[in-house]
Amino acid sequence: MARLVMKFGGTSVANIERIRNVARHVKREVEAGHQVAVVVSAMSGKTNELVGWCKEASPLYDPAEYDAVVASGEQVTSGLLAVALNEIGIPARSWQGWQVPIRTDDAHGAARILDVDGARLGAALDSGQVAVLAGFQGIHEESGRITTLGRGGSDTSAVAVAAALKAERCDIYTDVDGVYTTDPRVVSKARRLEKVAFEEMLEMASLGAKVLQVRSVELAMVHNVRTFVRSSLIDPDAPEAHVVEKAGTLICDEEEIMASQMESQVVTGIAFAKDEAQISIRGVEDKPGIAASVFIPLADAHINVDMIVQTTSADGFTDITFTLPTADFERAKAVLEKLRETIKFRELQGDTEVTKVSVIGIGMRSHAGVASRAFGALAAKGINIRAITTSEIKVSFLIDSEYTELAVRTLHSLYGLDS
């Protein structure tokens, strides 16, 4: 009998009426013949309340106590969903992280899952019981203390549990009905994708962030957990709720996508990130080790640099341009100003009004010319490209922010993504 993991977030369990609705989703899958494990978040707003209390009690709170306090939110919803399931005739019991156990390291507040023990959980499923797991939490076994996985950790819990149970699928119920070719608020012709490869989903993080935590996608990729993003808002008994393809987006490995398509799509989606900033260091003497002397101090300051472009002019001087999160912009400039004496650059320029637009698709591996077609299309619209980076399945363009929507719409049409 196939096993299924279903994950519901905070808005889906915000009150008893919604918890009852979740129970009906679970009932549908049980009646369809699945063994079901459900992973739940805390009621929406609850985690913030608990975190607020910790901070009020002490700005320098012990993260182990924070975990004990905050993990209580999922404990409540796991118990309540088990009650609601029993009420409609579906045998169920709640499982706290320490009961499974879901073993983690001791990085309280942002712990990493080491191992999910599937033995007792699997036996419960085999006995015909639905397992309702408190998401977001685990236990550090040496100390015997509760840990939490950090914000959005319930997605990660769900994928880890699915891997341990060798589940056929991990369904992530959310307030959108899947992953789109791009943001539908920017491009009205954006289409919901039926399938996305794990690698693509990681690159589409800026689109997918609201849908799925990046860490959970990494974990799904490593353990090959087919992860299905679907809407929690549809009627649990509606016909389309029964047909998986119509209900959401499946994140799976490349082979499964290839097998289902006669001819693979070259481009899967267009992502964009507006919270990028650009810094250029101009007129640096072009000698070996100059890049290291810029980027090592930035790394030491925990500033993540993304795109890097270096252009050398004939006069022996070079310009170094890179992007970074806008939040780190001022701090990075301060770090570089201190280096003016050692690096001896002519000018430090910066701009926060820039956007990174990315064209993503596993089909790009076998298709040349994807980037060059974009150059032409963007140029035709008068959009200047400040920098370009490419990976095997992605091309990113740094452009002026005011052209974001125009660029996204242009590329969306160019690669045949319009519905």
Next chain:
Amino acid sequence: MARLVMKFGGTSVANIERIRNVARHVKREVEAGHQVAVVVSAMSGKTNELVGWCKEASPLYDPAEYDAVVASGEQVTSGLLAVALNEIGIPARSWQGWQVPIRTDDAHGAARILDVDGARLGAALDSGQVAVLAGFQGIHEESGRITTLGRGGSDTSAVAVAAALKAERCDIYTDVDGVYTTDPRVVSKARRLEKVAFEEMLEMASLGAKVLQVRSVELAMVHNVRTFVRSSLIDPDAPEAHVVEKAGTLICDEEEIMASQMESQVVTGIAFAKDEAQISIRGVEDKPGIAASVFIPLADAHINVDMIVQTTSADGFTDITFTLPTADFERAKAVLEKLRETIKFRELQGDTEVTKVSVIGIGMRSHAGVASRAFGALAAKGINIRAITTSEIKVSFLIDSEYTELAVRTLHSLYGLDS
């Protein structure tokens, strides 16, 4: 180094400001040289909210899930108090029932403590750490599931932990400053008692119920845990907070009381219970087994009968009078009406406007005539005594409810309890 258990109820931990106040109480005792374990309830109102959600999800909720949900309330306050203690420089950590472990049976919702493992807890105290325990909860080890002890269970947790840790004292912080000779709202001259014997406290349950759960007193008696009822409302740093005798009432064994008094008090307090009802079965044929034919059916209906008086008249007929909780009055009458054919009584009478007034004191063991003095004093006030029962340390009178206050004041003066 002497160990101390301190217990704080829901109003004492209702918000962060009050939790900080609790932390100051704990700090005072740590600085006085104690090793301290603290037991906390959930924030006031929180348990009711959680119970309400369970009932809303299903009127027939699984009590094991109820326990998982409801136990989260104490989890939150234990973590927050540990944070607040660390904030003021007192090393502390939270302990959930399953972490200690506090082992219970599997009577979910009203579990009984089987054993408190004092090993890890004791080691933590020896290392100089304050242990903050979530009250009201434990674990059923065979199933690995969370249990709760039933309403007011945190008092029981505190006493059980004190017994396991061989604590010098278990301090119960509450919204009154101790146990009084009688209800101060009825007798303005009521005095706070410095010491009460365990046996007396059990008999004074009707006075003490608001102060201390009966089960916790039984447990304290069995394990000889000196239990100190004191106010959570005083300033933690006030001079009287440091002097135990001035701050509350000590519940302890008889020997300790005897040792501290030159001449023992005969009567310790006057208790009264207004929620009693009386039923009389008149004109029953006086033959062997007649009492059994009345009381066995009542016991089968789970009706607890308290005082029983049987009076036989010369004509071979008997009257049976007994008291019971007012809540069971109508049900008991219905049970007895069904027996009219078999028991063949002449008349079934009942009255809910009755009160049981009790005179309590371990000194009564060695002093005769306590009851007879009361007869005279009550008669002088025109108070009719409907029934009397006595035990080694108690005399109870059943009277008309309208005379309650007069009777209590009369007895309070009679036995020299007025301040």
